[in-house]
Amino acid sequence: RKEVEQDPGPFNVPEGATVAFNCTYSNSASQSFFWYRQDCRKEPKLLMSVYSSGNEDGRFTAQLNRASQYISLLIRDSKLSDSATYLCVVNSVGNLIFGKGTKLSVKP
Amino acid sequence: DTEVTQTPKHLVMGMTNKKSLKCEQHMGHRAMYWYKQKAKKPPELMFVYSYEKLSINESVPSRFSPECPNSSLLNLHLHALQPEDSALYLCASSRIQGDDSPLHFGNGTRLTVT
Numbered sequence: 001r002k003e004v005e006q007d008p009g010p011f012n013v014p015e016g017a018t019v020a021f022n023c024t025y026s027n028s029a030s031q032s033f034f035w036y037r038q039d040c041r042k043e044p045k046l047l048m049s050v051y052s053s054g055n056e057d058g059r060f061t062a063q064l065n066r067a068s069q070y071i072s073l074l075i076r077d078s079k080l081s082d083s084a085t086y087l088c089v090v091n092s093v094g095n096l097i098f099g100k101g102t103k104l105s106v107k108p
Numbered sequence: 109d110t111e112v113t114q115t116p117k118h119l120v121m122g123m124t125n126k127k128s129l130k131c132e133q134h135m136g137h138r139a140m141y142w143y144k145q146k147a148k149k150p151p152e153l154m155f156v157y158s159y160e161k162l163s164i165n166e167s168v169p170s171r172f173s174p175e176c177p178n179s180s181l182l183n184l185h186l187h188a189l190q191p192e193d194s195a196l197y198l199c200a201s202s203r204i205q206g207d208d209s210p211l212h213f214g215n216g217t218r219l220t221v222t
Binding site for chain 1: 149150151153196198205206207208209210211212213214215216218
């Protein structure tokens with residue numbers, strides 16, 4: 001099992017849709033989790049940090065399931081500007097492990 | 109606006125050139141990182157500095173030479189690069205290496221080696 005795995009993309013959704021990405025991790029000792037968004041040819045930008053069961057920020061909700069070892073990112077009411085690659089990053093005993101990213105494309 | 113500043117934004121260099129990438133942060137972070145990112149791939153860790161000391165070198169070729177002059181600055185010296193070294197080079201910082209704080213990335217230097 002890879003250390004951090006993300007849903008394969010791309011996700012193509014219409015504006016206004018709700019979309020969810022999953023990210024599974026292999027090290028049960030992992031303590032902190034992060035979602036980043038990365039636009040084409042730009043740097044990753046921190047979207048959300050998750051330390052306990054979850055976090056919510058406007059249209060974005062992250063949930064952590066320690067028993068099944070996954071975190072999810074839910075985006076409600078998708079906007080065209082949400083189109084990006086979403087990277088899951090897991091702090092695995094002090095080492096930051098990146099998933100390969102999931103590409104989201106929101107269409108009019 | 110990014111709190112981690114990288115220069116230059118773009119760099120084109122020949123295989124015999126020597127150049128340097130620069131990174132600066134003023135968030136009081138004590139861990140700084142260099143990542144390399146190729147198209148459609150996640151960032152790949154190159155080096156970590158913790159309290160201005162090299163903590164991790166991910167078996168990076170010696171044509172890449174990092175330097176941390178002080179707690180706010182991080183450089184990456186480049187010499188005799190290969191075309192396959194062309195990539196986006198990202199600097200990042202975090203509060204302390206190994207704690208639960210996130211990485212803050214600079215806007216990157218897009219490097220092309222000709």
